[in-house]
Amino acid sequence: MSAERALTALRAQVTGEPAADALAQAAQGGDLSAFEGLVRRYQRRVYGLAYRHLQDPDEAQDLAQEVFVRLYRNLGKYDPERPFEPWFWRLAANVAASYRRRRPAAAVELPATTAADAREDTLPLERALADLSDDLRLPVLLHYYLDLPLDGVAASMGLSLSGVKSRLHRARAILRRVLVDEDA
């Protein structure tokens, strides 16, 4: 844990950016610009998770906003003695897992250009990922894309550790078969 923190501090020194832990601590004290710094730092990854999870730009933006608003409201629960990122990704995973689509999938209207471009332009892996069912795609995104440990995924989704492993195995087997077929 301390090595991880040291690495984060070193990265912050090299890049000249304030460390996420320091930003979180300042935001906890009411510094809104520090909170803005956190949003700017994590927006790409949070939006990426939301977009891959929901497959809809509007819904993804809504979910990403929800993650950051929940972060703000829960800053009081963050323990500054611990690294910020694992805590934050756990929170993001909880919000993503409990997020309910506002509209049924069939009623989602994507702009014609976005939908068509997305389909033609995406790589086989991205298409295969999009075609997975929600209950298989989310653990994949949380574990591989967000790098959340298995127990974190299990807690976020209300599953057992073996349940998460089983879903990951099933999801990867589906993806693997699709990719092998694409290559053939």
Added chain:
Amino acid sequence: MAANCVWVREQLEPLIDGDLAPARVDELRGHLAACEACREHYAEASSLPTRLAVVRTPEPPLNLVRDVLRRVRGDRVGPMRLWGPLGLELVLFLITLWYVSGFGGLYLLVQRTAADAGAVLGWDLGQANLPPPAAGDLFLLLLCGLLVATTLYHLTLLARLGLRLS
């Protein structure tokens, strides 16, 4: 595809994650050494976790940060808004105390309330006329209503801030 290949491919992900017993691992490795098609599946399965970690995602919308900050600013509660109701609560409480004026006043209040309740009960049974509401009681009721409303609003603000106050 041989039946054995089907069985082997079902075990590839647990094999890569190290979730299988050594004897099973040896069995699978033996098959993979001899079967090119299954090796192709194994190679694809091995590279998947790394490829999933760097899966391409679109740029976040430009207004994401702005919208988040707008929502968060709406959440922020300044000290005046937070502690202002305390002044009103104090004033209402003092007026109520002054109105009730100690134990004597409290006794009087209970006595009058009991008398009113008895009169209302008698009116309901058809034995008496409905007593006119005492102006003082209405005033006290209004004070208590205001005090409860202000306190509830204040508690809502405090609850929204949650642990950040501690």
